[in-house]
Amino acid sequence: MSAMTRRVVVGTAVVSLAFAMAACGKTGGDKDNNSGGKGKVIGLLLPDTVTARYEQFDRPLIEKKIKELCADCTVDYANAAGQPQTQAQQISSMITRGVKVLILDPQDSAGVKSSVQSAVDKGIKVVSYDRLAQGPVSAYVSYDNEKVGELQGQALLDAMGPAATPQAKIVMINGDDADPNAAQFKAGAHKVLDGKVDIAYEQSGLWKDNIATQKVNAAITQIGAKNIKGVYSANDTMAGGIATALRGAGLHVPLTGQDAELAGIQRILTGAQTATVFKDYQPEADATAELAINLLNGKSIASLTDTTVASGSGQKVPSKLLTAASITKANVKDIVTKYHLYTAAQICTGEFAQPCKDAGIQ
Incomplete structure (x- = not known):
């Protein structure tokens, strides 16, 4: 949940409350955003609706930044509503619909491992957002x-x-x-x-x-x-x-x-x-969107990550960790x-x- 801050210095970017939603997708379920397996489609999966930040800040900020960086990209969104099995089904649906990159905030970081592996086996790059999922994820963005x-x-x-x-x-x-x-x-x-x-x-x-x-x-x-x-x-x-x-x-x-x-x-x-x-959700969302776009376009992410974090399944994941207050x-x-x-x-x-x-x- 939530639920999320580490040194008492606040991240430099200013939080924008622009709530322009760039894509469809119903909370707790999936919705085919006309991806049809074609085009530049980025999946966005958030874990629950109980923690206010996900719908109020994370989703709109990520969607907004993706559209700024890639005008012809589509965001395919779903929320697990606190149910790990729902999230597994959502990942499977997005694989079928042909997303190219998956931004995933796992409801159950260990339980989602097989789903992450299934996505990667289909050539999908996975960016772990806020919480580090187990499995072969390409990048991770969070706070310390x-x-x-x-x-x-x-x-x-x-x-x-x-x-x-x-x-x-x-x-x-x-x-x-x-x-x-x-x-x-x-x-x-x-x-x-x-x-x-x-x-x-x-x-x-x-x-x-x-x-x-x-x-x-x-x-x-x-x-x-x-x-x-x-x-x-x-x-x-x-x-x-x-x-x-x-x-x-x-x-x-x-x-x-x-x-x-x-x-x-x-x-x-x-x-x-x-x-x-x-x-500050703005820099977290921005960094995630930038990583997703680079991975989508086959570009290096080295300049966007500043450390490496080991996941629960042993992968050493290129990571960007931010500061809170x-x-x-x-x-x-x-x-x-x-x-x-x-x-x-x-x-x-x-x-x-x-x-x-x-x-x-x-």
Whole structure:
């Protein structure tokens, strides 16, 4: 999910909220965009609709950049809606329809391996987007995910202040184990948190708000509400469910997140969430589109990648890793206004009008 940030320097490109959709394709399914196996067709497969970023930022930005770079290219889009089997079927359909390059954000990075192999066997180049799929992918674009976890862990410690002691009990709600990014976020957070606080309860929330709510309620029962001093949430979607659980228990403790979702920004303004991680989707989308076009045209991608990352199946994949930043109430105005994440009208509705005014967002 989501769910996604690594050094506290923000990527240089400015997020564009241009939502011009360059291609058809229904969420959770496939749609033949008249590819018919002919022409310059690039497949785009995203993993779920629960995490707001995919439909709001990733899809339109990737489609827009592809059309800028290749006016006669067609984007064939589908969303797995959180179902690995659906994504496998979508890949099979795109192979049949004759896509030339496949941009894939895997719902299950290990489970998709055979599908990736099938695509490559048909001469299709695969660019792994945001999450690294197993199998013979040609390139990978993401953020330095362990650094994201470090940012999250540090934001939690900073918010806890003097209460961050080796005896202070915190709850840790990680992402879906099927997502390799989740393990990297977790590793980065542990690097910062271990020895500084007591991780008294740690579970996967599967990138789902309702699962995260259940897990935190279980933690409250197990540990005792008064003993919980902070909660690490791997993304904003889960943080929303966690905030509900904390509110129900009468708890107001530091809570992290990731993806700078609108609801997450609003919770930061009201104090219901302490921090999120901002990943500038524009450079991630642009780099992915550029790689896809180069692969489509048989050109080298060496100048577009700056490192190599080993996948879970052992492939060493040419990669582009970007940098992210932590957002708290102290800098939310600067990030939101500089990068035009959301308009004031989107953020400052109803109960959020006064917190927006207090933060200088108008």
